[in-house]
Amino acid sequence: MMQHSPASERNRQPILEALQHVLPAKGLALEVASGTGQHAAFFAQGLPGWIWQPSDATPGGFASIRTWCAQAGVANVRAPVVLDVLSPRWPDDGDVFDQPFDAVFCANMLHIAPWATCSGLMRGAARHLAVDGSLLTYGPYLEQGAPTAPGNLEFDRSLRTRNPAWGIRALEDVVREARAAGLQLHARIPMPANNLLLVFKRPANAGSAGPQT
Numbered sequence: 001m002m003q004h005s006p007a008s009e010r011n012r013q014p015i016l017e018a019l020q021h022v023l024p025a026k027g028l029a030l031e032v033a034s035g036t037g038q039h040a041a042f043f044a045q046g047l048p049g050w051i052w053q054p055s056d057a058t059p060g061g062f063a064s065i066r067t068w069c070a071q072a073g074v075a076n077v078r079a080p081v082v083l084d085v086l087s088p089r090w091p092d093d094g095d096v097f098d099q100p101f102d103a104v105f106c107a108n109m110l111h112i113a114p115w116a117t118c119s120g121l122m123r124g125a126a127r128h129l130a131v132d133g134s135l136l137t138y139g140p141y142l143e144q145g146a147p148t149a150p151g152n153l154e155f156d157r158s159l160r161t162r163n164p165a166w167g168i169r170a171l172e173d174v175v176r177e178a179r180a181a182g183l184q185l186h187a188r189i190p191m192p193a194n195n196l197l198l199v200f201k202r203p204a205n206a207g208s209a210g211p212q213t
């Protein structure tokens, strides 16, 4: 069954263009919180030198991910795996990733999940990124000293009403969690509709296993 997210439809082209600009020509990418699979299919198509590994906390969207990828005719997407960022071991289906990832990509999860997922994402990415690999997070953020767009304030209120554990995160808090995990903010790329693409790097001195949770 194919699930459809209008937001993914809107943001996939600008995100792809940013990824094409930021990422090298080839590599192995892990997508955290793949959702419908629209991003996986589109990015695998637009980044033909990359192998794309989709994942999500539960397998409910896996049929949709497979269908979007089949429809796009992409051969560079691996089968989706169950990966809950809160799990101390990624993925938590018994399998272990045996190869470091050159990039970890996560869109629109941090504000639609409890705050603890931020630390889980940062620590897991630090464990599984290759040296000089990138963690890329896409979504809305609150920024100190910068006026928050009315649309984002309203979105934040509606998220917190739906679930008090949700809400748009402060950029500085996200950067602090990244730093605690050994990742450094490398780039802040403004995106349409008051979103940001943040690029974090795993520096050479982070240690081969990365910080443990």
Ligand SMILES: C[S@@+](CC[C@H](N)C(=O)[O-])C[C@H]1O[C@@H](n2cnc3c(N)ncnc32)[C@H](O)[C@@H]1O
Residues within 6 Å of the ligand: 005, 008, 032, 033, 034, 035, 036, 039, 056, 057, 058, 083, 084, 085, 086, 106, 107, 108, 109, 112, 113, 117
């Ligand atoms: C709003 S959707 C975003 C989906 C997709 N990345 C996109 O941008 O269209 C939020 C996603 O976060 C995932 N998610 C929530 N908690 C998670 C966790 N603890 N670990 C991994 N994924 C999680 C959900 O399953 C869902 O797919």
